[in-house]
Amino acid sequence: MNIGIVGCAGRMGRMLLKHVIEHEAAELAGGTERMGSEAIDQDLGTLAGLKPINMPVTGDTKALFEASDAVIDFTIPAATRDHAKLAVETGTALVIGTTGLDGKDFEAIDEAAEMVAIVQAGNMSVGVNLLCGLVEKVAGVLGDEFDIEVLEMHHRHKIDAPSGTALMLGESAAQGRAVNLADVSQRVRDGQTGARRAGDIGFATLRGGGVVGEHTVIFASEDERIEIAHKASDRGLFASGAVRAALWCHGRAAGRYSMRDVLGL
Ligand code: NAD
Numbered sequence: 001m002n003i004g005i006v007g008c009a010g011r012m013g014r015m016l017l018k019h020v021i022e023h024e025a026a027e028l029a030g031g032t033e034r035m036g037s038e039a040i041d042q043d044l045g046t047l048a049g050l051k052p053i054n055m056p057v058t059g060d061t062k063a064l065f066e067a068s069d070a071v072i073d074f075t076i077p078a079a080t081r082d083h084a085k086l087a088v089e090t091g092t093a094l095v096i097g098t099t100g101l102d103g104k105d106f107e108a109i110d111e112a113a114e115m116v117a118i119v120q121a122g123n124m125s126v127g128v129n130l131l132c133g134l135v136e137k138v139a140g141v142l143g144d145e146f147d148i149e150v151l152e153m154h155h156r157h158k159i160d161a162p163s164g165t166a167l168m169l170g171e172s173a174a175q176g177r178a179v180n181l182a183d184v185s186q187r188v189r190d191g192q193t194g195a196r197r198a199g200d201i202g203f204a205t206l207r208g209g210g211v212v213g214e215h216t217v218i219f220a221s222e223d224e225r226i227e228i229a230h231k232a233s234d235r236g237l238f239a240s241g242a243v244r245a246a247l248w249c250h251g252r253a254a255g256r257y258s259m260r261d262v263l264g265l
Contacts (some may be wrong), residue, residue, distance in 0.1 A: 100160030124165025124241030139176030
């Protein structure tokens, strides 16, 4: 199966290149970068920290989609919207790991998912997707006397907040409580905030150093506190999840799928 990587010179892009090149069931169809990137023309093997493979990074995204059975996208929301359109134009499955997506991004993804298979997840790790199931269950069992807060920390280069994973965990907690996250989410607190509103799901963001990704969901009552946490120490785990998703969605009916679908959770 031919897999293409868009944004292949990014932190995740390089890791994805390495995983696809080394995967037995996958062939690397190529890798693209944004126009003007210093990575254009560099060898994809070298970029992945491996031996050269005589395939250069290009800026021709359409040609990459045409050459791929599935494309993996860990870029930025504006690029992801374009990639969703190209997936439809070329009939190529798409795996989206980009975070910071908003309403119009999801509209573009859902429109494309009417025509092709798309796996979209704010976190591609098995551990975090298991955690989501646990959080949903715990939130459903514990009553409203438990306040729910999601704490996350990431490296200093991350450009969106709260993280896609924190939002996934918040979504799971909201589902467990049978409420709509948008109605109860408290994403920023600053200054004279007043007391905590009952039923809110709060988010707190830390940024610094090289932290790959740490998340804790806290359930706090007057008398006790339950904390469920996940700590990622290598971004390879996201890359292997994304390649697994690409192999899974090949030949699948059109639709938007989650990582929980891929993992059968
Ligand atoms: P990064 O900034 O290192 O890499 C992004 C790359 O995309 C850059 O090389 C950039 O040049 C490239 N790019 C931008 N526009 C492009 C375009 N139009 N065409 C081709 N390439 C383009 O960022 P990163 O740390 O690799 O993270 C990328 C995204 O993946 C972020 O949104 C991050 O939050 C997300 N992420 C998701 C998961 C997950 O499991 N879902 C895990 C880690 C990171």
